[in-house]
Amino acid sequence: MTMPYDAVSELSDEALLVLYAKGDSLAAQVLSRRFLPRVLAHATRVLKDQAEAEDVAQEAMLRLWKIAPDWRAGEAQVTTWMYRVTANLCTDRIRKRRSVPLDAAPEPEDDTPSAGEAMQDAARAQALNAALMELPERQRQAVALRHLEGLSNPEIAEILDCGVEAVESLIARGKRALTKILQGKREELGYVDE
């Protein structure tokens, strides 16, 4: 018997993993649509390389498929586990390319139009992503997980394998650095304090 897509899509992450492990093909689709955008977004922000980010996202999803039959219900949240795997894969990638200096990350384009809110938003997003790349890796991960992925500090502590206080410190330092970096971009991007 096959469940309709709508019914499957309302199931919890853990229930979907059980379904997948039992051979249900819809479960994989629902889990992919649920997690792939999130892990891809985080990997893109941390790595700032689309191809690498896609590789990381695919690998993170593959690890989810492989662990599904052995998933222990109640021990961890699937979301937290996915971000943790993604964060570790990103760290591995960054270690491998240590020889590339951080300031080699592309700067926001200078000729970004200052008119039009959509264009401003795009320029801000680009500027923020570039500024994130100037942060040390763990600060970048912590800030992105908190302010872009919307996770709580205890969740981030679990993902980054550290204490909640360390997470708070990482985020505070990261945001101070971001503020300093982005100060110079305000006027050229048309940003006005509200």
Added chain:
Amino acid sequence: MSMNKDDDSLDLELWFSASRKHTPDPSKDLLARVLADAAMVQPDAPGVVSTAPEPEGRQSIWQQFTGAIGGWSGLAGLGTATVAGLWIGLSAPTTFTGLISGGITYTEESAFDPTYMTDMDDYALLVIEGSE
């Protein structure tokens, strides 16, 4: 998704918000790759036999024969045994005296003496029995 607006993040929230709006969606190609991975490693997929599949159709006599003797390794063993048997048959001694080493002479009594038995191989014993 709730975002945090504590400490000095108010100034940054516009930037975070802009970044959230411009998050790239996974491409169809990436989604296809992910789903292909999922199908590849999925256990107990319906209709997929996880054990070795049954042979298709009827087996030939040759397949039944090789299967019965343990496949190609069994066939090789059988060939070796056949050649060895042929060689033993062709090189069998033609005279009985050649079977007994050290100049031991055969008598009716000594043939059944246990001390001599140890010096004879099974083939010699068969010849002795056959000659009686």
